[in-house]
Amino acid sequence: MNESTSATPARRSDATRQAILEAARERFAADGYERATIRAIAQQAKIDPSMVMRYYGNKEGLFAAAVAIDLKLPDAGSLPRGEAGRALVTHFLHQWEENEVLTALLRVGVTNDAGAERMRGIFSDQLLPLARRLCPDPEQAPARAALVSSQLLGLALTRYVLCFPPAVHLHPEEITAWLAPTVQHYLTAPHPGA
Amino acid sequence: MNESTSATPARRSDATRQAILEAARERFAADGYERATIRAIAQQAKIDPSMVMRYYGNKEGLFAAAVAIDLKLPDAGSLPRGEAGRALVTHFLHQWEENEVLTALLRVGVTNDAGAERMRGIFSDQLLPLARRLCPDPEQAPARAALVSSQLLGLALTRYVLCFPPAVHLHPEEITAWLAPTVQHYLTAPHPGA
DNA sequence: ATCGTAGGCCAACACGCATTGGCCAACAAG
DNA sequence: CTTGTTGGCCAATGCGTGTTGGCCTACGAT
Secondary structure, three states, X not given: OOOOOOOXXXXXXXXXXXXXXXXXXXXXXXXXXXXXXXXXXXXXHOOOHHHHHHHHOOHHHHHHHHOOOOOOOOOHHHOOHHHHHHHHHHHHHHHHHHOHHHHHHHHHHHHOHHHHHHHHHHHHHHHHHHHHHHOOOHHHHHHHHHHHHXXXXXXXXXXHHOOOHXXXXXXXXXXXXXXXXXXXXXXXXXXXXX | OOOOOOOXXXXXXXXXXXXXXXXXXXXXXXXXXXXXXXXXXXXXXXXXXXXXXXXXXXXHHHHHHHOOOOOOOOOHXXXXXXXXXXXXXXXXXXXXXXXXXXXXXXXXXXXXXXXXXXXXXXXXXXXXXXXXXXXXXXXXXXXXXXXXXXXXXXXXXXXXHOOOXXXXXXXHHHHHHHHHHHHHHHHXXXXXXX
């Protein structure tokens, strides 16, 4: 009945706020930043456009609130070193299938600079530390993390955004079978001579 | 003095038409479809916005004319089978560095459905046939081509669009050293069991 | 019962956009 | 020299956008 902690006053409008966020994620994921209009988001949330402004200030604020996301990457210490690639790929795939926020973030990151900045932040805050613990030479961690992200984001791009038919029809297990060795290689293989 | 063939009447306005196309490519590459305005393109081409409409009909027509591109992929027959991965990666990297059209196409493909459709067309017209000749079982060609494009487009995404710092700073030779084996593997390795 | 406040909607604003039609100058053919 | 045509600009239109302020209703504390 009451709020869980004193930090959350439990406003009466929380349901509306949540409905706005969910609609925003869906529209941003489907249309990207510019084409997702406040009006369309409000209509989908079944409220007035002005409410969005009242609760989130402006469109940028709404976007920031809608894509505050945690990848929940597994802890590097808990991973068997040889299974890191497979674990990462399956985790990513799972997150992406169940959570449209990631597609929204990718779509927006490509057109909006604030979105790109947020993706860079997620990269360096969440993927990079993991690479730092797994790869042989910590100095190579940024490059290796960049390679891993290029493969994982490239899959998301072709499968969920551009919708290349063969990429869409691949089974998750098949994707894992192909990508896990690649990611594992990028993380732990010795640096190939140029 | 005269036109090369009867098909091209060699209008007096060809220089302007070309200037518009170049400006359009640059703006589409930098801003994406929605944020690249006719006004900005016209200003950069140093002509009036109405000229763009006169010559290309509307914004979609301009985009279609601006990104008519040929990847100029090497012929599959001329490639030593073991070198296909390396050849593809270096070719892609080279095309992307010198030609902003590709970045424009990627940026637009993510937000605009016509752009996505064009990328799917390039995929199936240019990359898929190459995979069909290189991979062991032609029936697996679509899946293998999709995997290759996921890695190559993922690199372009992180390096040229999202601008992850480590991806930007990687040297082309280093990229090739890492990605060539991956692409080669996707094209020619036996299908890994799920 | 009263009253302050929060949740909600409506109507409007200013702006930037793609797009249009009319006008003017320069060229080229007669 | 005249005349039709082409290349170009200017000004305006209509629309959709993010954003704002005022008004009404219903709740919650006193």
